[in-house]
Amino acid sequence: MSSLSWGTAEPHLPILLVVVPLFGALLVTFLRRGILAWALTLAVTFVLPLIAISLLAKVLQTGQPIIYEIGNWPAPIGIVYKVDQLAAYVLCVISMIGAVIMPFARRSIAAEIQEPAQSWYYAMYLLCLTGLLGIVITGDAFNAFVFLEISSLATYVLIALGRHRRALLSAYQYLIMGTIGATLYIIGVGLLYVVTGTLNFDDIATRLGPAIADPGYRNAVLTALGFIFVGVSLKLALFPMHVWLPNAYAYAPSVATAFLAGTATKAAIYLFIRVIFSVFGIALAIDSLPIPLVLIILSIAAMFLASFSAVFEENAKRMLAYSSIAQVGYIMLGIALANEASLTGSLAHIANHAVMKTALFLALGAVFYRIGSVMYDDMAGIGRKMPLTMGAFAVAGIGLMGTPGTAGFISKWYLGIGAIDAGHYSIVFMIVASSLISVIYIGRITEVVWFRAPSESAKTAKEAPLSMLIPLWLLAGATVYLGFDTQATVDVSAKAAEVLLGGIR
Amino acid sequence: MRLDLILRVGAKLILPFILLFALYVQFHGDYGPGGGFQAGVISAGMVILFAIIFGVRAAKHVAPPRVVEMMVPGGVLIFAGTGVVSMLLGYNFLDYTGFAHEFLHAHEWGILIVEIGVLVTVCGTMIAMFYAFVERGRT
Amino acid sequence: MIETLENFANHYNFFITIFLMISGLFIVIARGNLIKKLIGLSLFQTSVYLLYLTPAKILNATAPIYDKQYSTYSNPLPHVLMLTAIVVGVATFALGLALVVRIKEAYGTIEEDEIFAKDPEAE
Numbered sequence: 001m002s003s004l005s006w007g008t009a010e011p012h013l014p015i016l017l018v019v020v021p022l023f024g025a026l027l028v029t030f031l032r033r034g035i036l037a038w039a040l041t042l043a044v045t046f047v048l049p050l051i052a053i054s055l056l057a058k059v060l061q062t063g064q065p066i067i068y069e070i071g072n073w074p075a076p077i078g079i080v081y082k083v084d085q086l087a088a089y090v091l092c093v094i095s096m097i098g099a100v101i102m103p104f105a106r107r108s109i110a111a112e113i114q115e116p117a118q119s120w121y122y123a124m125y126l127l128c129l130t131g132l133l134g135i136v137i138t139g140d141a142f143n144a145f146v147f148l149e150i151s152s153l154a155t156y157v158l159i160a161l162g163r164h165r166r167a168l169l170s171a172y173q174y175l176i177m178g179t180i181g182a183t184l185y186i187i188g189v190g191l192l193y194v195v196t197g198t199l200n201f202d203d204i205a206t207r208l209g210p211a212i213a214d215p216g217y218r219n220a221v222l223t224a225l226g227f228i229f230v231g232v233s234l235k236l237a238l239f240p241m242h243v244w245l246p247n248a249y250a251y252a253p254s255v256a257t258a259f260l261a262g263t264a265t266k267a268a269i270y271l272f273i274r275v276i277f278s279v280f281g282i283a284l285a286i287d288s289l290p291i292p293l294v295l296i297i298l299s300i301a302a303m304f305l306a307s308f309s310a311v312f313e314e315n316a317k318r319m320l321a322y323s324s325i326a327q328v329g330y331i332m333l334g335i336a337l338a339n340e341a342s343l344t345g346s347l348a349h350i351a352n353h354a355v356m357k358t359a360l361f362l363a364l365g366a367v368f369y370r371i372g373s374v375m376y377d378d379m380a381g382i383g384r385k386m387p388l389t390m391g392a393f394a395v396a397g398i399g400l401m402g403t404p405g406t407a408g409f410i411s412k413w414y415l416g417i418g419a420i421d422a423g424h425y426s427i428v429f430m431i432v433a434s435s436l437i438s439v440i441y442i443g444r445i446t447e448v449v450w451f452r453a454p455s456e457s458a459k460t461a462k463e464a465p466l467s468m469l470i471p472l473w474l475l476a477g478a479t480v481y482l483g484f485d486t487q488a489t490v491d492v493s494a495k496a497a498e499v500l501l502g503g504i505r
Numbered sequence: 506m507r508l509d510l511i512l513r514v515g516a517k518l519i520l521p522f523i524l525l526f527a528l529y530v531q532f533h534g535d536y537g538p539g540g541g542f543q544a545g546v547i548s549a550g551m552v553i554l555f556a557i558i559f560g561v562r563a564a565k566h567v568a569p570p571r572v573v574e575m576m577v578p579g580g581v582l583i584f585a586g587t588g589v590v591s592m593l594l595g596y597n598f599l600d601y602t603g604f605a606h607e608f609l610h611a612h613e614w615g616i617l618i619v620e621i622g623v624l625v626t627v628c629g630t631m632i633a634m635f636y637a638f639v640e641r642g643r644t
Numbered sequence: 645m646i647e648t649l650e651n652f653a654n655h656y657n658f659f660i661t662i663f664l665m666i667s668g669l670f671i672v673i674a675r676g677n678l679i680k681k682l683i684g685l686s687l688f689q690t691s692v693y694l695l696y697l698t699p700a701k702i703l704n705a706t707a708p709i710y711d712k713q714y715s716t717y718s719n720p721l722p723h724v725l726m727l728t729a730i731v732v733g734v735a736t737f738a739l740g741l742a743l744v745v746r747i748k749e750a751y752g753t754i755e756e757d758e759i760f761a762k763d764p765e766a767e
Contacts, residue, residue: 008595012592012597012598015588015592015597015598019585019588019589019598022581022585023582023585023589025578026578026581026582026585027578027582029574029575029577029578030575030578068597068598069597070597070598070599070600071597071598071599071600071601072596072597072600072602123578142725142728145729146728146732149732149735149736153732153735153736153739156739156743157739160743160746165747165750165751165763166763166765168743168746168747168750169747169751169759169763171743172678172740172743172744172747175736175739175740175743176672176681176682176685176740179685179689179736180669180672180685180688183688183689183692186692186729187665187692187695190692190695190696191695193696193699193722194699199725538707542727542731634738637742638741638742638745641745641749
């Protein structure tokens with residue numbers, strides 16, 4: 001069929017990025033056997049990065065955002081998908097993480113989830129991916145809410161499929177918190193709709209300018225900002241609103257944890273940036289509410305308090321979950337400082353943290369596959385039995401600390417420069433100090449797995465199978481590679497940051 | 506329940522009309538309140554009423570769980586498939602212009618097919634949820 | 645005084661919205677029963693429906709169904725949005741109830757304090 005050639009498919013790439021995983025999810029539910037479901041999911045997830053990369057290449061080449069009108073209805077009337085530098089970049093991160101996990105998933109899922117539920121797991125995985133990609137690609141505020149809920153509902157199921165009965169409870173708690181967050185977001189969008197009469201992000205932005213000048217509307221706009229701020233912060237686990245995260249990550253199936261840690265909070269952070277910079281940024285100088293100040297305080301609190309919790313944790317997955325909250329703190333700090341260097345650091349950290357944290361959680365998944373536990377006591381001495389797995393863990397862990405030569409250093413470097421540019425020298429000190437805490441918690445688990453006498457379960461453990469090691473080392477290698485070649489992360493982030501800040505100045 | 510003659514005969518009388526009403530709501534959706542969503546709930550209501558009166562086992566004979574489970578993604582497949590067909594015809598996703606010779610007709614067709622997808626999914630979801638909850642704690 | 649009351653009466657639907665919002669959130673926070681929490685959550689979401697539908701109503705307008713006799717129609721968009729939000733709400737509620745059923749099977753209770761008493765680490 002000539003109609004299926006690249007030339008005719010090319011204008012439809014933005015919608016294909018959402019439709020392909022959606023179709024995959026639907027077809028997977030028809031497959032009863034876990035292995036068939038896995039094969040289809042693998043095929044689908046490997047197509048997505050190709051689409052995302054070609055979108056990114058096109059956006060970088062032309063410098064113009066790609067607009068796709070669904071049903072051929074133009075912008076304010078219909079829903080449009082809009083891919084600009086930032087969106088294309090985040091799409092690449094999410095789709096690549098989604099793909100690289102899949103080879104790992106087969107054995108891990110087969111061990112952790114019973115056969116009839118396996119195809120449902122893969123369906124929910126793809127549905128979650130659909131939702132996350134949709135949040136990023138859509139240019140419509142309400143459509144973003146729908147995708148947010150699609151991904152969240154799929155996430156609740158993914159978490160509830162964990163083996164331990166606490167998985168159910170954590171899924172329930174996340175459901176309550178997540179729904180409150182999404183509902184707060186939609187209340188904010190509703191207020192914006194009442195003020196501006198439109199739901200398109202760009203259209204809201206242009207109409208907010210005149211609206212904010214009217215004192216009658218001003219309060220409504222600020223209230224909307226407050227609602228959206230809190231709602232999205234709940235979703236991205238900003239510090240005091242993070243309580244759902246540690247248990248959700250700790251008791252979900254290993255693969256689901258790795259996937260969610262790498263992608264779910266990132267999509268929410270993207271939504272936050274989109275709303276704050278692209279929608280509100282143009283209309284009201286961001287300081288009409290003390291949002292930057294609040295964000296800085298909360299981010300620093302996250303960097304320290306969550307890191308401290310990680311130090312005293314006995315469950316490796318929970319430790320990494322707390323570390324995720326601290327890392328979200330770094331990203332939000334860069335957003336709050338809102339200058340080009342800090343925003344570049346934040347955006348680069350979205351990719352860098354996704355790579356490192358996914359590698360760490362995958363390593364724990366491999367350990368869980370072999371010994372059935374990720375408690376420190378059971379993991380003692382496992383490094384000698386599974387050197388390749390724990391070696392990758394160590395590499396990614398070193399990256400997480402922000403050691404020079406790794407991806408983590410690059411993003412923290414730009415964050416530091418951003419803090420200096422903003423005149424907050426104390427923040428540079430705090431970035432370094434909280435990195436030192438991460439040295440402690442990564443150091444502690446390293447000590448446990450390499451230097452302690454092997455536990456009962458570690459004695460009989462074998463090295464993880466090759467299908468697990470390859471994705472693991474791919475990500476660990478990326479941690480080092482992104483520490484030297486910054487073209488893929490920093491250059492794109494810098495361009496995206498420039499575009500985002502263009503609206504404010 | 507087996508002995509309750511009035512309920513059983515009454516239900517038998519009502520059931521076909523519920524389905525008929527569901528179809529009326531379905532196809533009247535473009536000029537009046539209605540559409541696939543409401544029709545799906547009404548037709549699922551028919552199956553649920555049937556299950557309450559005649560027992561879940563009989564209902565599973567009428568609407569087997571396997572079929573119901575396939576209806577849920579099946580309806581979405583119809584919906585999303587419509588979009589893909591419109592893409593194959595050379596238009597944007599969910600742009601129905603290619604479905605008939607002129608704009609309004611084509612959109613009527615497109616929405617009709619999409620609504621059938623909605624009907625299938627909503628009906629399947631409602632029945633599946635009923636089955637899932639009604640069986641808990643029995644076995 | 646009269647003005648305040650008039651203001652109140654003219655905007656009564658907003659006050660109902662706020663009441664539903666606050667009471668829903670309160671139930672989620674204050675109740676220990678998992679199903680009551682979900683009911684509170686549902687109430688909270690219901691307030692959003694009212695928030696959206698209130699500005700969609702136009703005085704003396706008909707339902708947005710095209711007919712030559714009428715010229716002013718209510719805004720159909722918020723209704724469509726809320727139809728979607730209702731579906732999302734129903735899905736969340738159903739999933740939440742399904743989780744509660746499973747929690748009841750796993751823990752034997754749906755009271756939060758009893759669950760935490762049985763499983764202190766879950767908190």
